Amino acid sequence: MSTTPPTDPFAADAEPAPILTATALRKVYAGTPALDGADFAIAAGETVAVMGPSGSGKSTLLHCLAGIVPADDGTVTYAGRDLAALSDAERSALRRREFGFVFQFGQLVPELTCVENVALPLRLTGLGRRDAERAARPWLERLEVDDIAHQRPGEVSGGQGQRVAVARALATTPRVVFADEPTGALDSLNGERVMELLTGAAQDSGAAVVLVTHEPRVAAYADREVVVRDGRTRSLEPVGR
Amino acid sequence: MTIGHTLLGLLESGPRHGYDLKRAFDERFGHDRPLHYGQVYSTMSRLLKNGLVEVDGIEPGGGPERKRYAITDAGVTDVAGWLTTPEKPEPYLQSTLYTKVVLALLTGRDAAELLDVQRAEHLRLMRELTRRKKGGDLADQLICDHALFHLEADLRWLELTAARLGKLAAEVRA
Numbered sequence: 001m002s003t004t005p006p007t008d009p010f011a012a013d014a015e016p017a018p019i020l021t022a023t024a025l026r027k028v029y030a031g032t033p034a035l036d037g038a039d040f041a042i043a044a045g046e047t048v049a050v051m052g053p054s055g056s057g058k059s060t061l062l063h064c065l066a067g068i069v070p071a072d073d074g075t076v077t078y079a080g081r082d083l084a085a086l087s088d089a090e091r092s093a094l095r096r097r098e099f100g101f102v103f104q105f106g107q108l109v110p111e112l113t114c115v116e117n118v119a120l121p122l123r124l125t126g127l128g129r130r131d132a133e134r135a136a137r138p139w140l141e142r143l144e145v146d147d148i149a150h151q152r153p154g155e156v157s158g159g160q161g162q163r164v165a166v167a168r169a170l171a172t173t174p175r176v177v178f179a180d181e182p183t184g185a186l187d188s189l190n191g192e193r194v195m196e197l198l199t200g201a202a203q204d205s206g207a208a209v210v211l212v213t214h215e216p217r218v219a220a221y222a223d224r225e226v227v228v229r230d231g232r233t234r235s236l237e238p239v240g241r
Numbered sequence: 242m243t244i245g246h247t248l249l250g251l252l253e254s255g256p257r258h259g260y261d262l263k264r265a266f267d268e269r270f271g272h273d274r275p276l277h278y279g280q281v282y283s284t285m286s287r288l289l290k291n292g293l294v295e296v297d298g299i300e301p302g303g304g305p306e307r308k309r310y311a312i313t314d315a316g317v318t319d320v321a322g323w324l325t326t327p328e329k330p331e332p333y334l335q336s337t338l339y340t341k342v343v344l345a346l347l348t349g350r351d352a353a354e355l356l357d358v359q360r361a362e363h364l365r366l367m368r369e370l371t372r373r374k375k376g377g378d379l380a381d382q383l384i385c386d387h388a389l390f391h392l393e394a395d396l397r398w399l400e401l402t403a404a405r406l407g408k409l410a411a412e413v414r415a
Contacts, residue, residue, distance in 0.1 A: 116390035236361040
């Protein structure tokens, strides 16, 4: 597996075709609609901030877009494929190979070193340990945490751990990165650096970033925003930049 | 920001010509709003009249008279007093945004749309400042951060107001 950024298949297109779209999504939890007709679209290389009040449906939208939970109604299409038409195994493979994830609290495996954590998704795609760790190193360097490669998550700061989590999300050179409040547990300076590195690395590799956040200063790193309110989405700007 | 105090402060490191003062001001504090020569010379005339600066020398030149100014002891005291006096926090109680929201509700217009459009405009400017910050030096970053925190405060107010729009509508229409 290559560690260099992939070629953006849409780069030559005059119009930025969406790589991931959602139409009229509905999702109900215990009788309460979390999504109630939500639409979404993101182009390759674009970063879109998904904003909205707590409980508005932001995270549910992210989970549906990533195929983590199925929508009750509506369609999610990734690179022309309807996620609902894929088998569970195909969706899992898609998440492993083409999607990357960053969550608020890193969710690194505490028993593994930082480099092993970054290598983990590569190993899940079939790469051997040595090759996976060799491929993981440039991402640790890119995220400025190469010096803690052999430490465990419990031995590093929150900011460092989150950079490792970003490196892990990018290591498989995903086409779409899903980041759910990636700086929520960090102070301003660390949060800012994580956002610079995340958006910079994603942009260089042509990955789209779906950035769920309630912080306007974090959303300002995105190219545009989509607001979720009462399970419905609103975007005042067109897809692409 | 008081231009007079800032120019006085810049003079503390040594005497300068009016042109040098303008250039130093613009480099450090001007950014989007450089000083006009007229502002510099009228400010220096006032400071001179108030005994806060003195003319340290005059050089003949092709352009306007080139006076070199030096700060006086009274000027140093004045700068010190300005620096140690806290600025009055501005509470923005007469916010234009608040007025617009209330008027929209009173006149039956779509206040939620107004808030959404304003929110998008605020975030657009925040994105612009964030880009500028990424490419700038530390001074740029600090200036942009100050603006970003203020815009963020406005944005949070817009969000909160959007969440309370129903209640506000009932109150203003009562």
